[in-house]
Amino acid sequence: MSTHKFREIPHISLDLLRKLVSELPGDEIKRLPVEKLPECIPEDIVEEAPYYSRAAVENLIMAANAYHLSMRMRLQRAVGDEVIAAIDHAHHAGASATVRVFRTKVLELIAARQHAARGEGKTDMAQYAAHIKRLNDLLIDVRTEQANTLRMQRLLEANMPADPALRPTVARAEAQLGRAVTEVEQLLGQFFTARLQLVRQEMSRKRMQVEAMVEKRETLRLQLQMLNKELGEMSGGLFSRALRSRQNKAQKEQIQAQIVRLVTDLKTTEVAISETDLTRWLDAVVDASLHRQAREFLRELLVKSRTLLYSLLNHYCIAQEDAARQIASNPFIQVEPKDAIRYMLKSEEFILKYFARKREQASAWLSNVAQVRMDDLDSLERDLIHELRRSLKR
Template structure:
């Protein structure tokens, strides 16, 4: 097709508004409908000068008729899915999901700057709460981005007629810009979240190391009291000094219970939810194309901290079950309390299995994060975990 026959670009809405305000009715009436933008608001008639309102109204009717006819033709030629993708390109931009996420991210940025100036527990708690709020929005924002990416790819795959080229090219550009904006917002969020997560993990490890020495002393005292209790309950002692043995046993039981309560109060709790959130922060930052290069250089300490906390979590599960089973004074059914130890390696395997099930919307062949990226990261983490001496499970006593 020659350059003379090439379709003319559509007049942008902002330019058309200026034309309506400035041009006389005669010039406006000569504008071809195919050059007018889609979805011209009817209130533009009221905004126009009085002398040109009839011309503007006629233009809007002509433009609507032209675009409707073209829409029906495109749908007939390319199918409803392509038409849906073109429609989607008209409503991208500041969608509800993006607007909410951006607003929450702005708030997170302010909290982060405040925490960066003053590392107080209160500021860290506020940061954590805001991060959990944004985590809840991730699924929707990622689904929108994946849908936008698929729509753009669908339009790129079409062999469209030359007179439809502007429609397809502009739609692809709008969809691409929308996806880029979402990716930039996600990258900004992932950078802040991984920084906060690494700090949280280091703080938790420091708390554990500080209390471990105190807890070890308490454990030794408890074991010593248990030995005394067993001695006081021997058949000979109960036969010779039954009343004294009973009183001594009651006293020892009371001291054991008190020390056990103190020991539990000194244990730094680690939950599966916390571990999953920290692992999410590491995985998302390592996978995202706009953060993986910059973050990977500083990821080593964060991963090692996570591995240590994960090992400690599994140890806590063992200790909790063992203490309940061995303590004859706690009225808890050991069969309900004892459960399999969640090994560190199995935790990672389960995490990535769930990740695949939950993230099919944003991990695909057309998305920026491919399924092989997730597979490779899983292998890398498992390999690091196995090499780490911290993850050698202690043999039971």
């Protein structure tokens, strides 16, 4: 195999170099162009060469190291330390321990969902929730690293040297960073997709529980009205004074006991929705809405998920105000139109506070050079508030 053709290719990869040193004679190895060789050649590659050509391989590695050191010093003088740091980062971009663990767990989650869909495993929502929590714990670090990689890619794009001898090194590093950004962005899209699908199922079940509770509450309210009416009639002039004595007292006690049971029944039908639940659901909706890949793939699911979220958020606000007013002593009060407006405003306030926290927490991965910008977050906040108002007026 002749070495002259390698003058025409832009770069000799490490895998190709391993193949060459195991096949080429020493004279051919000497003629390999050092400027095309990888910057970091492991010393153990010498052991892969035949004994008779190992000296040529050792000399080639020393020549390549000397060449790259010289070029690095020349490049550093031309572009500065920050660009050099970005070039160094390109060698391991997207391969940190955090990203590796995140990728493994995302693929495990997707595989479990696929097995369940094929009937090969059960749908364990508690297990899914625990899995998603572990991924959520890694998410900020993954996004921060992603934003840093993207920033470095943009830095190299803006500082491409004019010197044709230096340009290939920067161009290769910029391309490596770009591939790392794309791969991690696709990974995030897979996670946001799987998470929203699971969250939508969770919200749907919670909404069904709320609707069942509302229906039972209405039934209990009607029963209470009848009992109150009966008590009122017993306290009026419909009974003789003699009849109101012992018999009337026993009937009143019986009705009062029924009322207590109704109130107890109502408390057992309450559907618990916590601020933590709402924040988790909002995270799933917001992240999927902001991610281009997930947003396009989940367009219909996002609409349904947002509608469910608005309904549950409104129920949460009603429950919070009821608790604050200690309405449990008389839990059958119907919501007046003016109260509905107040609950809508409280729902808006929850979303506004959520986005304020989101901006503060996301400062590490939201910027003018990131995939997701602050303007995107602002726009989504306005959209959600608008949709919330429209959904609660129907």
